[in-house]
Amino acid sequence: MKTFLIKRNPDFTTHGVLVKRNVVNKEFSESRINGFPFSNKLNIGDKILVSETSYGIYAYGNVTKVDEIIEFKSVNEILNYTEKNKIKDVKYWYNLILRFKQKKENDNNPVLRFQKYFIEQKLLNRTIPFFEEIKSLKEIQNSIYEVKDLEILKSIDSFIKKPRSIKLEKFDSKIPNSLRMDLYSLFNQKYNISTWIDIDHFIPKSVGGPGNIAENLVPVGFSLNRYKSNAIPKGLFYHANKNKELKKYVKKEYLKENTPNYISNKDFKSSNEDARKIIDLVK
Incomplete structure (x- = not known):
């Protein structure tokens, strides 16, 4: 079983907010133009650490299902898919279409590959910030990244089992x-x-x-x-x-x-x- 960090950016959501809930089969998706989505590396049972790009890890879970990759070769194919499946995540798909259209200006045969996967998502009682021991994860650009460093994995596991308290030195008007x-x-x-x-x-x-x-x-x-x-x-x-x-x-x-x-x-x-x-x- 491997451990992967996934990074979610609220800027790509419809309301600019990530919905965070305990979900038995939480759906995620990956896409890539002229390449395979990083989710293609996932297998059922793999551990997932779910993070928000701006701060840290807020949930974890295990992969329960990985769908087949879907290929799109035209904007019309993308639009037909979103209409047929009654897609609600308009902002995400709009950005995909823009990226695909821009790529098509320089490449006559671009291929957009899209894949859905599901995890049993459990919210952490305390978010794990990208603090000292795992600060290197903050610099990761890939939306899915395999975490292989044993020390980092130990630090995360330790935090999940025993969340750290932050000592309050004084009142401050700023919300940390x-x-x-x-x-x-x-x-x-x-x-x-x-x-x-x-x-x-x-x-x-x-x-x-x-x-x-x-x-x-x-x-x-x-x-x-x-x-x-x-x-x-x-x-x-x-x-x-x-x-x-x-x-x-x-x-x-x-x-x-x-x-x-x-x-x-x-x-x-x-x-x-x-x-x-x-x-x-x-x-």
Whole structure:
């Protein structure tokens, strides 16, 4: 059994986001013009490490099926295939067609080879960043790469069995990639990714809300993002009011029953300033 790293680029997806879920038969695909897809090397049972190009490994699994390679010799053949199979990944196939068309300008007989394969995908509880021991994997350009280095394989296996914790030295408004990816994995195991688009601060970054603790991060959808903006969660003032050092920054109107859950600076002129003072003291 061999071990392969596959790299996925969210830029090639329809919504710019990789769907991350535990899937019994997760479908992947490979394509190549005038050559054979790298997936042609795969065999049933091979171990797959699934990574996102920008950061690290977020899932693993074993190959359950490898389809036959399909060959396309014209744009019409590609279009017929996508129509017949009701392909939804429009952006990916559009890029394939563009590449094929450009190749055809210099080569009268280009061949696009396409192959699907499937794995039993299991999400990791903690994403494995391309850190020191495996940082060389970040430089790999191939979408599928056989990992042969035993030390790298040992490091990955060790991380899967015992994820490393990152020590928090101080609050920081920036969301670390490691934490962002971990939350993607967590939320994707429980929720449908189509309902949210990003990870964002609950207490806004603009008033000093920390980005490096999970407790202040939430999945954000388009509607919430528009509504929330830089508004302050009412709960911040509710809890601050219980502390004798912080309650002086909590105005009575912040806690009224008819006050919205997100307090806007437009409606409560000093709310952002008061929130910042509370956050500064907590830090």
